[in-house]
Amino acid sequence: MRAFTRGTAGLVGFLALGEVATRSGLVPRASLPPPSVVLAGLAGLLADETFLLDVIATVLALVIAVAVASAIAVPLGLVLGGNPAVRQATRAVVEFLRPIPSVALIPLALVLLGSGPETKIALAVYASVWPILFNTVYALDELDGLLVETARAFGCGRLRVLLSVALPSALPFVLTGVRLAATTSLVVLVSTELLTGGNPGIGEFILEAGSGAGRMDLVLAGTVLAGILGYLVNAAFEGAGRRLLGWSALTRGRS
Amino acid sequence: MPTMLEVTDLGHSYRAKDGVHEAIGGVSFTVDAGELVCVVGPSGCGKSTLLRSIAGLISPTRGSTTLHGSPVQGVPDDLAVVFQDYSRSLFPWLTVQRNVEFPLRRSLGRAERQARAAEALDWVGLSGVGGKYTWQLSGGMQQRVAIARALAYRPALLLMDEPFASVDAQTRFELEDLLLRVTREHASTVLVVTHDIDESVYLGDRILVLSGAPSKVVADLTVDLPRERDQITTRESEAFVTLRSETARLLHGGRPRSTKPVTSANQAEDGQTVASRWADAERAETGRRATTT
Numbered sequence: 001m002r003a004f005t006r007g008t009a010g011l012v013g014f015l016a017l018g019e020v021a022t023r024s025g026l027v028p029r030a031s032l033p034p035p036s037v038v039l040a041g042l043a044g045l046l047a048d049e050t051f052l053l054d055v056i057a058t059v060l061a062l063v064i065a066v067a068v069a070s071a072i073a074v075p076l077g078l079v080l081g082g083n084p085a086v087r088q089a090t091r092a093v094v095e096f097l098r099p100i101p102s103v104a105l106i107p108l109a110l111v112l113l114g115s116g117p118e119t120k121i122a123l124a125v126y127a128s129v130w131p132i133l134f135n136t137v138y139a140l141d142e143l144d145g146l147l148v149e150t151a152r153a154f155g156c157g158r159l160r161v162l163l164s165v166a167l168p169s170a171l172p173f174v175l176t177g178v179r180l181a182a183t184t185s186l187v188v189l190v191s192t193e194l195l196t197g198g199n200p201g202i203g204e205f206i207l208e209a210g211s212g213a214g215r216m217d218l219v220l221a222g223t224v225l226a227g228i229l230g231y232l233v234n235a236a237f238e239g240a241g242r243r244l245l246g247w248s249a250l251t252r253g254r255s
Numbered sequence: 256m257p258t259m260l261e262v263t264d265l266g267h268s269y270r271a272k273d274g275v276h277e278a279i280g281g282v283s284f285t286v287d288a289g290e291l292v293c294v295v296g297p298s299g300c301g302k303s304t305l306l307r308s309i310a311g312l313i314s315p316t317r318g319s320t321t322l323h324g325s326p327v328q329g330v331p332d333d334l335a336v337v338f339q340d341y342s343r344s345l346f347p348w349l350t351v352q353r354n355v356e357f358p359l360r361r362s363l364g365r366a367e368r369q370a371r372a373a374e375a376l377d378w379v380g381l382s383g384v385g386g387k388y389t390w391q392l393s394g395g396m397q398q399r400v401a402i403a404r405a406l407a408y409r410p411a412l413l414l415m416d417e418p419f420a421s422v423d424a425q426t427r428f429e430l431e432d433l434l435l436r437v438t439r440e441h442a443s444t445v446l447v448v449t450h451d452i453d454e455s456v457y458l459g460d461r462i463l464v465l466s467g468a469p470s471k472v473v474a475d476l477t478v479d480l481p482r483e484r485d486q487i488t489t490r491e492s493e494a495f496v497t498l499r500s501e502t503a504r505l506l507h508g509g510r511p512r513s514t515k516p517v518t519s520a521n522q523a524e525d526g527q528t529v530a531s532r533w534a535d536a537e538r539a540e541t542g543r544r545a546t547t548t
């Protein structure tokens with residue numbers, strides 16, 4: 001509660017500072033409207049159906065991207081984590097692909113997938129696979145050998161050990177990976193929307209508000225909403241982690 | 256009784272950075288079906304390694320193990336292990352009840368599995384904590400969960416590595432009696448590693464005394480006590496006291512005394528059994544002692 005009060009106080013202070021800076025003319029008002037104007041703009045937008053459709057489009061793309069990335073990265077992580085030979089064999093490829101910024105793949109994705117929503121989803125999947133994959137592999141490294149021995153002693157074969165020991169024990173790390181993936185996905189989705197245009201989404205809304213009319217208050221309102229979305233996604237995964245994985249030392253240490 | 260377990264010249268060497276470390280160096284013994292054999296030996300002599308080899312969790316670097324007459328390759332069926340590091344062997348994401356049900360998941364339906372787990376938890380005095388997570392329990396309670404899990408499985412061969420090390424004296428006595436009762440009811444064959452000499456005499460039908468690493472069997476003592484044991488009268492009996500001191504002496508590499516203060520005829524017989532086995536062990540171990548002393 002105390003942390004919450006302090007956090008709120010900090011936020012209010014930050015907004016007040018912005019308000020003073022912009023209203024006093026320290027920062028030109030045309031390029032950076034005061035927070036009160038931005039928040040009023042946001043309130044207005046929340047009643048605007050086309051804006052809400054843009055938000056829904058981005059959130060939907062986010063859900064799909066994270067789900068697809070998890071479905072690819074978790075099994076792949078279990079395979080790589082459980083087989084050192086496969087891991088060594090794929091290491092060079094992984095190290096080559098991982099540092100490529102998703103946004104740099106936009107032209108390629110446009111050519112391959114066209115300008116529909118598949119493009120941004122594919123790019124978000126690409127960016128999301130890595131944190132989930134690496135967390136899953138790391139989790140298998142951390143797996144206690146004695147748990148595996150226990151299961152084997154009770155007659156569990158390889159697949160059973162993987163599903164009923166390795167997977168549950170990896171879950172806290174996997175969830176952390178998914179949480180990171182979701183925030184990364186949001187960044188990639190909004191960026192792609194901004195850069196390609198033509199598809200409903202928060203990014204496209206910001207692009208349109210900024211061009212032509214040059215409504216900076218609406219641009220910032222969209223930006224703030226993207227930030228709030230990112231915060232909510234992160235908080236949702238943390239909450240889910242605490243609820244589902246109360247057993248884990250990772251989450252136990254924090255509560 | 257038919258032979259359950261036959262261990263022949265079993266050896267295991269760990270590969271270390273500075274060469275190989277020979278943990279067990281050629282151990283041979285047999286265990287009859289339904290027998291309870293205690294294994295004692297100095298710390299670090301390879302007792303846990305021996306159990307892991309028998310369980311098929313590590314493959315021995317030499318020698319062989321046969322179970323029911325067929326060679327062990329991989330983990331045999333119908334086996335349960337209580338690991339020395341019991342707390343790390345419990346699944347932290349499962350409740351106590353579900354941990355105990357874990358080995359039964361493949362073979363039993365839900366209702367029967369739950370009943371078996373509840374029964375085993377009751378045996379070890381933990382019927383109230385089935386819904387808790389294992390990391391919410393004390394060390395001694397965790398150890399009892401690990402024991403309950405092994406007993407609920409009703410294995411043909413039960414391997415236990417210092418299973419009562421973390422419980423208080425009173426609970427320990429109760430668990431010892433529980434182990435004797437339950438394993439006899441299901442005619443399980445049991446191998447118990449213990450560092451407690453009294454416990455080895457109290458529990459065992461036989462006691463295997465191991466030497467320091469690379470360990471070998473120094474002595475294979477038959478415990479000539481009545482099968483029905485009682486925490487007070489058994490421990491007071493002269494045969495118990497005699498066996499205990501003999502085990503202790505063998506464990507510390509000592510030679511058996513040539514004359515022993517034995518009073519009753521019955522105990523003299525016990526003593527002879529023990530003495531003749533020492534002699535065998537002595538012969539087998541002369542070489543070792545010559546190098547260590």
Ligand SMILES: Nc1ncnc2c1ncn2[C@@H]1O[C@H](COP(=O)(O)OP(=O)(O)OP(=O)(O)O)[C@@H](O)[C@H]1O
Pocket residue numbers: 269270271276278296297298299300301302303304305339468
């Ligand atoms: N995984 C391993 N890798 C390398 N060396 C090992 C390994 N496990 C055990 N050892 C070594 O093998 C020897 C025997 O170990 P083990 O755990 O079997 O002994 P122990 O008799 O069970 O000891 P304690 O009485 O302390 O439980 C020790 O010297 C130990 O350091």
Ligand SMILES: [Mg+2]
Pocket residue numbers: 302303304339416
């Ligand atoms: Mg040990």
